[in-house]
Amino acid sequence: MKINAAVSALSALAHEGRLAIFRMLVQAGPSGLTVGHIAKKAGMPGATLSFHLSALKQAGLVRAERRSRELIQTADFSCMNDLVGYLTENCCGGNAAACAPAPKQLQKRRA
Amino acid sequence: MKINAAVSALSALAHEGRLAIFRMLVQAGPSGLTVGHIAKKAGMPGATLSFHLSALKQAGLVRAERRSRELIQTADFSCMNDLVGYLTENCCGGNAAACAPAPKQLQKRRA
DNA sequence: CATATATTTCTATTATTCTAGAAATATGAA
DNA sequence: TTCATATTTCTAGAATAATAGAAATATATG
Numbered sequence: 001m002k003i004n005a006a007v008s009a010l011s012a013l014a015h016e017g018r019l020a021i022f023r024m025l026v027q028a029g030p031s032g033l034t035v036g037h038i039a040k041k042a043g044m045p046g047a048t049l050s051f052h053l054s055a056l057k058q059a060g061l062v063r064a065e066r067r068s069r070e071l072i073q074t075a076d077f078s079c080m081n082d083l084v085g086y087l088t089e090n091c092c093g094g095n096a097a098a099c100a101p102a103p104k105q106l107q108k109r110r111a
Numbered sequence: 112m113k114i115n116a117a118v119s120a121l122s123a124l125a126h127e128g129r130l131a132i133f134r135m136l137v138q139a140g141p142s143g144l145t146v147g148h149i150a151k152k153a154g155m156p157g158a159t160l161s162f163h164l165s166a167l168k169q170a171g172l173v174r175a176e177r178r179s180r181e182l183i184q185t186a187d188f189s190c191m192n193d194l195v196g197y198l199t200e201n202c203c204g205g206n207a208a209a210c211a212p213a214p215k216q217l218q219k220r221r222a
Numbered sequence: 223c224a225t226a227t228a229t230t231t232c233t234a235t236t237a238t239t240c241t242a243g244a245a246a247t248a249t250g251a252a
Numbered sequence: 253t254t255c256a257t258a259t260t261t262c263t264a265g266a267a268t269a270a271t272a273g274a275a276a277t278a279t280a281t282g
Contacts (some may be wrong), residue, residue: 003127010125013198015270022198029203029210035229047272055269069228069279074167077202083231084195087124087133090201091188092140099140099188126240146259158242161260166239180249180258 001086005060009083012059016054017044022061025075032065032074112197116171120194123170128155129163134174136186143176143185 013019021038033041039049053073056062060079068094080093124130125200132149144152164184167173171190175182203209 003130007125007127007130010121010130011269014118014121014125016114017241017270019114019118019121023200025202026199027204029206036227039229045233045272046229047274048270051272054126054230067281075164075268080198082200088137088195089134090138093138099192109183122239147257150259156242157259158261159240160243162242164241165260167227177249182259 001082006083006086008059009079012055012061015052015055017042017048018056021052022056022075025062025073026077026080028075030074032072034070034072034099036070038073095105112193117194117197119170120172120190123172126163126166128153128159129167132160133161133167133186136173136184137188137191139186141185143183144147145181147181149184159215 013022014046019048021042024038024041025033035046035049038044039046042049044052050087053062053064057064061076062073063076066072132153136144145159146157146160147166149155149164150157153160158165164173164175168175172187173184174187175184177183182193189222
């Protein structure tokens with residue numbers, strides 16, 4: 001992942017409404033959600049939601065597929081994982097153990 | 112992590128200069144870097160760098176400690192890990208295997 | 223074709239963030 | 253105290269992003 005792609009993805013997620021939408025989709029998994037469903041859960045006018053979904057798509061974090069009149073939105077899990085990997089890449093120069101702020105609190109996640 | 116904290120962290124990272132700074136600090140590890148060192152590597156005027164470091168600190172991603180005339184900046188690894196955890200939380204409703212876009216390309220990172 | 227539903231694009235207004243020069247503050251050294 | 257270095261705060265103009273109503277487009281059904 002290049003820095004521009006990472007900035008796009010982070011910018012897309014750096015908004016309360018869009019982050020909530022993205023997390024909904026992450027948790028929904030590969031079967032996704034329709035725009036209407038998201039609009040209801042997010043309590044957002046259609047035009048506003050459409051604007052935010054575009055931002056997420058532009059960044060590569062969300063994909064859409066038409067099913068009849070509805071558009072099913074799904075999270076792009078590999079984009080998400082690439083972003084996470086980009087942020088944590090080569091953490092502490094590769095010495096992951098150094099990231100633990102205190103000895104008792106060992107890092108459980110990847111470092 | 113609450114959504115507001117996540118949005119703050121993501122907003123702080125959603126800028127090419129700040130993302131580059133943060134990654135420098137992540138890779139530098141717990142010993143950190145001085146403002147001057149970062150300014151040189153990032154090729155950024157002091158005032159601009161200071162503005163961006165403030166944003167990263169405000170978001171909890173960076174901490175500073177004075178050592179004589181210099182201020183040592185370090186990444187906050189637990190904040191970073193919390194953010195990553197927040198993004199990927201309960202992915203696919205807990206069925207992590209579902210995130211793999213294709214059977215042949217298994218997810219190597221946490222899901 | 224006419225009508226209904228689902229979603230997007232257009233538009234303009236409002237709000238927020240970025241940038242960097244200049245001045246200010248903090249620390250240390252002579 | 254005077255000077256040098258390191259960093260921040262102040263400032264204001266320039267750039268970018270958010271919001272949502274209204275109109276447009278896509279698909280389906282009678």
